[in-house]
Amino acid sequence: MDFAFSPALAGTHADQPAPGQSRYGWLAASLRARITQGEWVPGTALPAEAALAREHGVALGTLRQALALLVAEGLLERQHGRGTFVRAGLGGASMLRFFRFRHGGDLTATPTSTILSRQVASAGPETADAFGLPVGASVLELQRLRSLAGEPCLLEQLWLPLPAFDALKDSDTATWGDLLYPLYQRLCGVTVNKAEDDLRFGLLNREQAALLRLDAGHPCVQVNRRAFDLTGRCIELRTTLGDAFAFQYTAQVR
Amino acid sequence: MDFAFSPALAGTHADQPAPGQSRYGWLAASLRARITQGEWVPGTALPAEAALAREHGVALGTLRQALALLVAEGLLERQHGRGTFVRAGLGGASMLRFFRFRHGGDLTATPTSTILSRQVASAGPETADAFGLPVGASVLELQRLRSLAGEPCLLEQLWLPLPAFDALKDSDTATWGDLLYPLYQRLCGVTVNKAEDDLRFGLLNREQAALLRLDAGHPCVQVNRRAFDLTGRCIELRTTLGDAFAFQYTAQVR
DNA sequence: CAGTGGTCTAGACCACCGC
DNA sequence: CGGTGGTCTAGACCACTGG
Numbered sequence: 001m002d003f004a005f006s007p008a009l010a011g012t013h014a015d016q017p018a019p020g021q022s023r024y025g026w027l028a029a030s031l032r033a034r035i036t037q038g039e040w041v042p043g044t045a046l047p048a049e050a051a052l053a054r055e056h057g058v059a060l061g062t063l064r065q066a067l068a069l070l071v072a073e074g075l076l077e078r079q080h081g082r083g084t085f086v087r088a089g090l091g092g093a094s095m096l097r098f099f100r101f102r103h104g105g106d107l108t109a110t111p112t113s114t115i116l117s118r119q120v121a122s123a124g125p126e127t128a129d130a131f132g133l134p135v136g137a138s139v140l141e142l143q144r145l146r147s148l149a150g151e152p153c154l155l156e157q158l159w160l161p162l163p164a165f166d167a168l169k170d171s172d173t174a175t176w177g178d179l180l181y182p183l184y185q186r187l188c189g190v191t192v193n194k195a196e197d198d199l200r201f202g203l204l205n206r207e208q209a210a211l212l213r214l215d216a217g218h219p220c221v222q223v224n225r226r227a228f229d230l231t232g233r234c235i236e237l238r239t240t241l242g243d244a245f246a247f248q249y250t251a252q253v254r
Numbered sequence: 255m256d257f258a259f260s261p262a263l264a265g266t267h268a269d270q271p272a273p274g275q276s277r278y279g280w281l282a283a284s285l286r287a288r289i290t291q292g293e294w295v296p297g298t299a300l301p302a303e304a305a306l307a308r309e310h311g312v313a314l315g316t317l318r319q320a321l322a323l324l325v326a327e328g329l330l331e332r333q334h335g336r337g338t339f340v341r342a343g344l345g346g347a348s349m350l351r352f353f354r355f356r357h358g359g360d361l362t363a364t365p366t367s368t369i370l371s372r373q374v375a376s377a378g379p380e381t382a383d384a385f386g387l388p389v390g391a392s393v394l395e396l397q398r399l400r401s402l403a404g405e406p407c408l409l410e411q412l413w414l415p416l417p418a419f420d421a422l423k424d425s426d427t428a429t430w431g432d433l434l435y436p437l438y439q440r441l442c443g444v445t446v447n448k449a450e451d452d453l454r455f456g457l458l459n460r461e462q463a464a465l466l467r468l469d470a471g472h473p474c475v476q477v478n479r480r481a482f483d484l485t486g487r488c489i490e491l492r493t494t495l496g497d498a499f500a501f502q503y504t505a506q507v508r
Numbered sequence: 509c510a511g512t513g514g515t516c517t518a519g520a521c522c523a524c525c526g527c
Numbered sequence: 528c529g530g531t532g533g534t535c536t537a538g539a540c541c542a543c544t545g546g
């Protein structure tokens with residue numbers, strides 16, 4: 001019946017889709033694995049459709065369905081006439097989308113970042129669970145303040161799992177720049193692919209208020225973020241605080 | 255039953271896609287028009303793929319691309335082995351997704367609704383702009399209180415453009431039920447297809463606080479919603495207030 | 509069972525990009 | 528210009544749904 005003239009990438013996947021599994025779904029999984037294992041570095045182009053289709057012994061349309069899945073997942077990006085590229089990852093300043101801190105109408109401004117503290121800590125139950133580590137495992141804990149035009153606007157505390165982010169333990173924070181995700185990429189080879197933000201309302205305690213130059217008990221928005229790499233593993237926990245009266249967010253329904 | 259495969263609706267669309275316009279894009283536009291003009295009522299099934307493809311003189315794959323567009327738009331819904339259906343529209347209780355008012359762990363509970371006031375008002379500049387009406391045009395203004403287990407939780411004020419919602423001016427509010435969108439559908443033939451919610455923080459004034467049984471000056475979340483029908487026209491403006499300390503929202507970042 | 513959408517093929521031609 | 532992805536075709540077979 002079926003001629004398997006596919007040249008068998010040995011190891012990770014079977015030569016045939018599991019029964020009940022569509023061919024393009026299986027193909028997508030196969031490509032996903034090759035991407036997350038670093039065969040194609042973020043930013044580089046995949047082989048052309050025709051080549052990939054031939055390589056996997058599959059029709060063009062089928063291969064295109066597989067690629068469409070990975071595009072929808074945020075793993076790939078296609079450009080007409082140029083090629084299919086592994087996504088570079090999230091930029092960074094996206095916290096600002098929750099607030100209207102525009103000063104002088106500049107919406108694209110990146111806040112400057114000041115690292116307030118850096119220490120190795122042991123993971124509490126929540127952190128350990130998110131990272132898939134045992135309770136008490138070592139994690140890197142950072143606190144930083146982000147400012148626009150010299151005005152502090154966001155106070156952040158964040159945790160990173162530790163074998164993976166060892167490179168940040170001793171590196172000079174003065175060289176870090178204002179965005180962390182490109183830093184993760186550069187120093188740790190970690191690509192942040194997607195994130196989940198949980199929004200709540202609260203009141204600032206005395207220390208938080210002082211750092212943000214607000215009054216103790218001032219209303220604030222707390223954004224709890226979990227960021228994930230290409231494989232879907234959680235690689236950052238972050239808590240961001242900002243003035244509730246600067247909060248503004250738009251959500252689409254359906 | 256009439257099998258009128260005549261392209262009946264002359265005038266609205268050319269027989270050929272405009273140059274530079276893809277065939278499936280043009281086809282989608284054509285189907286979109288037939289849907290929004292009521293040829294197929296929300297909830298009903300479209301003709302089968304094969305029939306539609308034949309009717310438009312197009313290959314199956316091309317027709318499927320067109321349908322995929324309309325599905326992504328939220329206009330259609332496909333069910334394997336059953337058919338392709340015009341979406342019934344938004345349900346209604348979706349305001350609750352911003353809050354954690356779960357009482358007794360019941361997350362699917364629909365709050366009961368009490369209409370506090372109903373009056374014909376004249377549109378201010380903002381309302382008029384949203385509805386595409388002249389300033390001063392007649393709009394219906396409603397205020398209602400929504401409660402869970404007898405506890406008031408959401409205070410809403412909303413505006414509806416008036417020729418379209420005439421049926422609500424005199425109808426007995428006791429018969430309205432707890433959800434408005436199904437009511438719009440039933441009494442006014444208006445299908446709410448999508449909406450845009452804008453979130454902000456504020457403080458309750460005395461009257462608002464009293465209705466929600468909170469203190470004046472209590473922090474609150476204000477959700478400003480603009481709802482749209484199948485054609486993309488804005489057909490509802492709504493402002494919802496709820497206790498800020500019950501606020502909780504999750505957003506995906508990609 | 510007949511009818512629906514879902515998958516897949518093996519071609520063709522077009523539109524875009526960069527050299 | 529050659530190479531890329533985007534559109535389109537005309538079939539085939541599979542998987543699910545309902546009577």
